[in-house]
Amino acid sequence: MPEDDWQRAVLGDVAASADEPGPPPAAPNPAPVSPPPADVTAPAQADVPAPAVADVPPPAPEPPAPAPVxxxxxTALLTGKPRRGDSVPRRLGRSLRGIVGSSAARVTAEVTAVARQLQQPVTTGRQIVVTSVHGGAGKSTVSALLGCAYAHYRPDPVLVMEANPTLGTLxxxxxxxxxxxxxxxxxxxxxxSMRFDQVIGYLVGLPExxxxxxxxxxxxxxxVxxxxxxTVAVALRRYFAITVVDCETLPGELARSALAGAQARVxxxxxxxxxxxxxxxxxEWMGSVPRxxxxxxxxxLNSTSPHTAIDLEAARRYLRVGDVSVLHLPYDRHLAAGGAVRLPLLGQEMRDATARLGAELLDRAVRR
Known part of the structure; x- marks a missing residue:
């Protein structure tokens, strides 16, 4: 089987069992138990054949009780509809510029190029780890944006994992x-040995x-x-084209291990x-470690305020260490309001920035 056909081996199990209901997720099979040696003094009923231990399926683990997010x-505190990232005047102005402006073709070409990068083939599962300089930087929001963007642009399976302290917002x-x-x-x-349909029985299907x-x-x-x-990262990698990991803040041990094993990092x-x-x-610390x-x-660079008080170009130059690239995520009213991330409600600048970030990361992940 060619290397670039890696998903057929994983997803083919689902098609093969489509005509019959799949079994519930099961724990690993226990090691077979050898029968005890025959007892020559056993009574006559010992001639009755004992049930075959290997034919008894292992009990499925008891599913935990569901918990609300x-x-x-x-939840009762939420009022009204989610807020759009762009105001009405801003959306109207952009629409008018798209109609009468001479840059419409250039913008279309840029969007097409980024979409092509996001949809490039992936031969083996790639892991992208997201961490931050400290809490509150927007790490979980960026993880959610990337997961939604990859799931939107790609037809193959995408997984988002939370390897974060408790009470995370992912x-x-x-x-x-x-x-x-x-x-x-x-x-x-x-x-x-688990099939894809068994694996996703342990996961949460997402609306986006x-x-x-x-x-x-x-x-x-x-x-965690x-x-x-x-254990989980290695086992699940073969089932998903892209895995986005919302990791704990540096310099925790789990964060260091996850970053070292990832194909791309944010x-x-x-x-x-x-x-x-x-x-x-x-x-500077990331460049000095043994690996x-x-x-x-x-x-x-995540703007959580509508007014950025730094020179972004100077910040990019200052942060260019090695071949590190620096991208800016602008302020967005939809994200600032909290709650679920909805791609259609993001402001145009944030949608474009998210797509560029996802494309840049996937390029780097595929090259490794």
Whole structure:
């Protein structure tokens, strides 16, 4: 089978079993138990053949009870429709410029080129890890944006994993309907012999496309261990063309391991003077470790305010360490309001920036 046909071996199992209902996800088969040696003094009923141990299917793990992404009291706080990223005057102005402007053809060509990059073939599963200089930089939001963009542009399976401390916002940002299995749960049952339809039974199907594996269900004290992450990341990689990992903040042990094993990396930093300074320090550290992490790294300068108070071009020059590229994510009213990320509601600038970031990361991931 050719290398670029890797998904047929995984997804073909689903088509082969389409006519019959698939079995529920099952734990790994236990090792066969050897029967005890025959007892020459056993009574006559010993001649009755014993049931074959190997024919008894292992019991499926008891599914955890589903948990809401937000408690009902918090959900009741939401009022009205989600806010659009662009105001009405801004959308009208852009429409008029697109009609009478001479740059419409150039914009169309740029959008087409970025879409082609996002849809380029992937021969083996690629992992893209998202981390940040500190909490609150927008790491989970960037992870959700990338997961939604890849699922929107690509026909092959896309997975978003949460390898983050508890009480993360990734399930909220991805509009997960509820949470059941966590990464710790899946680490106990996943094995290489599972079919694709069994694997996705442990995941959360997302409204925008793709699947989510949460790190927790919001419990205090429940964390993803390094061993659990490595087990799941290695086992699930073969099933998904692209895996986006919302990782813990540097310099945690899990973050260092995830970054070292990824094909592309995103360092999210606030578009502020202190955020740029911290990002430069992190980049210098990433280039000094025994296994350098700078190759395949992109810095995402995230504006959380409508007025950016730094010189973005000067910040790009300051952060160009090695072959690191720097992209700016502009302020967006839809994202600033919180809640689920909806691609159609993003402002045009944010949609374009998200597509460029996803294309740049995929280019770097494919080259490695």
């Amino acid at each position: 937000l408690p009902p009291e918090a 399930p909220v940002r991805l509009a997960a309907p509820s949470l059941r299995w966590t990464m710790s749960d899946v680490a106990k049952v996943v094995n290489p 496309g793709g699947w989510l594996l949460p790190g927790s269900k919001g419990q205090i004290g429940a964390r 261990s390094l061993a659990e992450y490595q 360092l999210v930093a606030p578009a502020t003077a202190e955020g740029v300074a911290a990002a430069r320090t992190v980049l 350098p992490m700078l190759p395949g790294t992109v810095v995402a």
